[in-house]
Amino acid sequence: MATEERLFRLGVHIPDFRWEIGATGDLGLLVEAVAAWREGLPFDVLAARFPFMDLDELAGDLARGxxxxxxxxxxxSTEYYRRQWDLLRRLHSDGVLRRMFPTVSHGAVRLRVEALDAAGRQVLVHQDDGGRHEVRRVGVPEDVWTEVPTGDLIAYLRAALTEECGR
Known part of the structure; x- marks a missing residue:
């Protein structure tokens, strides 16, 4: 609910990541939109029927899996993540890592194999101001932040995010 007016916000949630795709003052219309989305109504039909929805590229990509x-x-491209751009570019340049779903939290880049699977294979990668990298496999109880030499980072991440890590 908004503070200035009766407004119901609609968002899409991926574990550890959420973005808004619209808002309306009509709760009934919002419920209809959610039901239509869940029924698999095509995006062009959703957009025409529910003009309050902002179905951006990310929402479309999510619907296509x-x-x-x-x-x-x-x-x-978001200025807010400028401090992570070097690391993000490096990770994105690898064809395998580019298929992982990235988010940034507390300065660390999270790479998740399956965007919607919060318990699935994922890593956190932190690059400090000196260019050193630390990596932690999320959800592996015995795993701790491990310093990984720059030259080994991509291979280390590939191993941690594929079946090779034996998780």
Whole structure:
């Protein structure tokens, strides 16, 4: 709900990541929109029927099961993530890592194999001001932040995010 008016916001939630796709003062219309989305109504029909919805590229990619591409684009073009751009560009340049769903939290880049699977294979990568990298596999109880030499970073991440890590 908004503070200035009766307004109901609609958002899409991926574990550890959320974005708004619209708002309306009509709760009934919002419920209809959610039901139509869940029923798989095509995006062009949703947009025409529910003009309050802002169905951007990321929402479309998510519906097609391919949200990583537009998420990479957003992170690499948003000034807010400028401090992570070097690391993001390096990770994105690898064909395997580019298919992972990226988010940034507390200065660390999270790469998730499956965007909607919060318990699935994922890593956090932090690059400090000196260019050193630390990596932690999320959800692996015994895993701790591990310093990874710059030259080994891509191979280390590939191993941690594929079946090779034996998770």
């Amino acid at each position: 391919e949200p990583a591409a537009s998420q990479w684009s957003a992170l690499l």
